[in-house]
Amino acid sequence: MTVDDEIGTAGRLRLLAAATALYLRAAPAAAVLRGVLTVAGGIAPVAIAWCTKVLLDRLAHGDGGTPLWPVAGIAGVATGWAVANHAGRYLEQEIARRVTLRTQLELFTAVSRPPGLAELESPAFHDRLQLARQASQMAPAQLTGAVLSIAQTTVTTVGFTATLAAGSPLVAGLVLLSTVPALLAQLRLGRHRSRTLVRITPGLRRQVFYAELLLDMRAAKEIRLFGLAGFFRDRMLTELRGAQAAERDTDRLALRVDGLLAVLAGAVSVAALAVLTTRVCAGDGTVGDLSVLVAALAALQGTLAGVVAELAAAGESLSLFRHYTAVTAAPPAAPAPAAAPPATGAPVIEFRDVWFRYSPAHAWILRGVSFTVPAGHSLALVGDNGAGKSTVVKLLCGFYPPTRGTILWDGTDIGTVDPAALRARMSAVFQDCMAYEFSAADNIALGDLTALGDDRRLRAAATEAGIDEALDRLPRGFATPLTRTFNDPGDTDDGVALSGGQWQRLALARAALRDRAELLILDEPSSGLDVYAEHEIHRRLTALRGRRTCLLISHRLNAVRDADAIAVLNGGVIAEHGTHAMLMRADGTYADMFRLQAGGYQMEPVQ
Numbered sequence: 001m002t003v004d005d006e007i008g009t010a011g012r013l014r015l016l017a018a019a020t021a022l023y024l025r026a027a028p029a030a031a032v033l034r035g036v037l038t039v040a041g042g043i044a045p046v047a048i049a050w051c052t053k054v055l056l057d058r059l060a061h062g063d064g065g066t067p068l069w070p071v072a073g074i075a076g077v078a079t080g081w082a083v084a085n086h087a088g089r090y091l092e093q094e095i096a097r098r099v100t101l102r103t104q105l106e107l108f109t110a111v112s113r114p115p116g117l118a119e120l121e122s123p124a125f126h127d128r129l130q131l132a133r134q135a136s137q138m139a140p141a142q143l144t145g146a147v148l149s150i151a152q153t154t155v156t157t158v159g160f161t162a163t164l165a166a167g168s169p170l171v172a173g174l175v176l177l178s179t180v181p182a183l184l185a186q187l188r189l190g191r192h193r194s195r196t197l198v199r200i201t202p203g204l205r206r207q208v209f210y211a212e213l214l215l216d217m218r219a220a221k222e223i224r225l226f227g228l229a230g231f232f233r234d235r236m237l238t239e240l241r242g243a244q245a246a247e248r249d250t251d252r253l254a255l256r257v258d259g260l261l262a263v264l265a266g267a268v269s270v271a272a273l274a275v276l277t278t279r280v281c282a283g284d285g286t287v288g289d290l291s292v293l294v295a296a297l298a299a300l301q302g303t304l305a306g307v308v309a310e311l312a313a314a315g316e317s318l319s320l321f322r323h324y325t326a327v328t329a330a331p332p333a334a335p336a337p338a339a340a341p342p343a344t345g346a347p348v349i350e351f352r353d354v355w356f357r358y359s360p361a362h363a364w365i366l367r368g369v370s371f372t373v374p375a376g377h378s379l380a381l382v383g384d385n386g387a388g389k390s391t392v393v394k395l396l397c398g399f400y401p402p403t404r405g406t407i408l409w410d411g412t413d414i415g416t417v418d419p420a421a422l423r424a425r426m427s428a429v430f431q432d433c434m435a436y437e438f439s440a441a442d443n444i445a446l447g448d449l450t451a452l453g454d455d456r457r458l459r460a461a462a463t464e465a466g467i468d469e470a471l472d473r474l475p476r477g478f479a480t481p482l483t484r485t486f487n488d489p490g491d492t493d494d495g496v497a498l499s500g501g502q503w504q505r506l507a508l509a510r511a512a513l514r515d516r517a518e519l520l521i522l523d524e525p526s527s528g529l530d531v532y533a534e535h536e537i538h539r540r541l542t543a544l545r546g547r548r549t550c551l552l553i554s555h556r557l558n559a560v561r562d563a564d565a566i567a568v569l570n571g572g573v574i575a576e577h578g579t580h581a582m583l584m585r586a587d588g589t590y591a592d593m594f595r596l597q598a599g600g601y602q603m604e605p606v607q
């Protein structure tokens, strides 16, 4: 990840324009109104200072009457200013809410855009995303706030500089000059802060990871059984301490810089006051002049310090906002995808000399895999742990492109087709299938969102997976929340946790809901199923044969023996291929594995 030094002025201006555009898009009317109020707020203190001067001069040289106009002016401007401040704060909050909605939409649209998984496996991507999420919450409001505030303080600054310069050009020049070192120091400090943030982000992500782990229901059993809570808590605190140490260093640097700048500002004030007082004592000016000049001096120093602080904060926000734009930037236009092959009811799937590794730094997982699954046939893929079976599934789903070779769907290279178009024609149960903390009905409906609320279709899919009766027995049937950690307002605490096998059946129901899918992928669908469920699933798969092409992965070889063909994946290649009978006759790896498993059941004589 690069740091902000490399952005350059043009880059900063582009980022500023992007942040302002985002702010204006999110809440155009509120943003304009806030701008008007901000500028008006900049004129107010100058107007009050002038009214004060007129009031004091009238009192000093007056005719004994009450100078009503200056008093009314001060009261009117002060009241208007106070109201404008409150209105500005409300508008700022409202704009921040709308910007948050907009940035969440843009960020999560961008994050879901890549069709594959490679990006989600990159720590650098997650670090940048973390910075982008931080930026999305703060940077647009901070940047536009800084621009408006600078606009406001510039109006005030010009007013007070003119006032002060009219009384003493020397003092005005001195004060203006003293802001140069302050500005340079604060800009450097801002850059230092943003570099620190980039540096501590990986540690902060880990800290959040440990915090979530300590609350994760899936981890809770192991954490308690193995006594890991203290270990994870210590690691969480170590990460937090590391991040805090870096922040502390930055804060100490800021303390030193701010201290020096305060001494400089104090010295300038003393010198300026000495010049002004000496002049009035020498008869050059009235008491009113002195009062307005002293007020202008204090205000000018204050507003200049404000401008400097805002500029530094804006620089810091720009550095952060660049991560947001990097994540949300539209990808370069891809060549138009080829038309998806016409729906045939069941496709021919072919792997043609497919090589694959997860990255150049990783070992080869597939080293020239070739096989064909004829239309409507089922292929069972078997092999040792880590042989690459699930990797074949991930390639077939288009989650990664093959490093070399081609995967064909009815003769069309799937790499040339819009992945979403093909995925709409597949259904799958993955090895690590999801347990969503929603109702049972919604858990099934996620397989095809057009079925949300369609009780008939959801029940049919549940029946297909043999989970309908178990769901009917839940406190609220299909509507029962499958969670013990979330409750909707008004819900009683009747959420249910399913068993591992029941979750797996629910994943099968989700897959079954896509009843028009032409390709069915089942990666270890029955590892948690009881023998009846497994038998039933394989009976149904056999019934489906001819209507769909199936890729089936299982370590239970008895469950795959009826597949049209069985392929043994070993050493990154298809080592054996044929029907169960053929492979048993060949007496190779498959036959060994099958006999070993079957032997396990036959150790004890069956009564």
Ligand SMILES: Nc1ncnc2c1ncn2[C@@H]1O[C@H](COP(=O)(O)OP(=O)(O)OP(=O)(O)O)[C@@H](O)[C@H]1O
Residues within 6 Å of the ligand: 121, 358, 362, 365, 383, 384, 385, 386, 387, 388, 389, 390, 391, 392, 431
């Ligand atoms: N996202 C990934 N990044 C890097 N390596 C990976 C990734 N996913 C899997 N691997 C590696 O690829 C190899 C094959 O994994 P895969 O999950 O395909 O095996 P499998 O045959 O399905 O195993 P099992 O029978 O245990 O489910 C393993 O060595 C694994 O470490």
